[in-house]
Amino acid sequence: MNLPFKALADPTRRKIIMLLKERDLTAGEIAEHFNMTKPSISHHLSILKQADLVSDERKGQNIYYSLNTTVFQELINWFFEIIDYNEGVKNNEDK
Amino acid sequence: MNLPFKALADPTRRKIIMLLKERDLTAGEIAEHFNMTKPSISHHLSILKQADLVSDERKGQNIYYSLNTTVFQELINWFFEIIDYNEGVKNNEDK
C-alpha cells in the first residue's frame, strides 16, 4: 500500500492516470500532454508501473501504457475503511 | 486535491489516520504510538491538518485531533472516476 500512495502524490502522475482512464496511450503520446522531457515522463511511468497502477506492453516501436484497476480497487477499500463504509465489505484490518 | 494526496504519501501519517479512525486522540497519545519525537509527530499532524484530513481542538492543556471525513469522501469520488464507477454519481453526461 505504500508505493501506490507515493505514486499518487505527484500531480504529473495523477494527470497521466486521468489520460489513461480515457484510453491506452504510448509513452510518446503521454509525453505530448506535458511540458516536460520524455525521460522525465518515462521516469514517472516507471514509478506508476512499480506501484502496479499501470502496465505496459510493447507493440513494435511503441510501448503502450494502460490502467491497472485492481490496485485502485484496493485503495478504494482502504478509504472505505477510514470512513467506516466497511464492517462487512471485507474483513481485513490494519495494513 | 494535491495536499491530501501528498499528506497520504507518508506511512506515519497514514498510521495516524488509522489511529484516529478508532477515536479522537491528543497529540501526546498519538506520539506514544511512534518511535519518533513529539515535534516530528506535531509536524505530521500539521500536514494532515493543512490537507484538511484532520481537525484539532484544544481542551485545556491537550489538543485533540479527529478525522475529517469530507475530504476522504472527495478522494473516494476521485478513485471512482478512475475505475468508472461514476457516470451518474456526479454529472450524467451522455450515455
Add this chain to the structure above:
DNA sequence: TAGATATTTAGAAAATTGTCTAAATATCTA
C-alpha cells in the same frame, strides 16, 4: 546493414520532505 524513430537508463543538480534538538507558547495547579 544504416539510419530513423520510440523509449529507457545513467548520472547529476536542485527542490522538497522527514527528522532531530533547542526554544517558545499555552494551560493548569499549588
Add this chain to the structure above:
DNA sequence: TAGATATTTAGACAATTTTCTAAATATCTA
C-alpha cells in the same frame, strides 16, 4: 506567580524526489 505538563515553532541536516542532458537500447524500414 512559579513550576509542571502538553504541544508547537524554528532552524538545521540528511534523505528522497523531481527534473534535466547525454547516452544506450529496441524496433522498423529502405
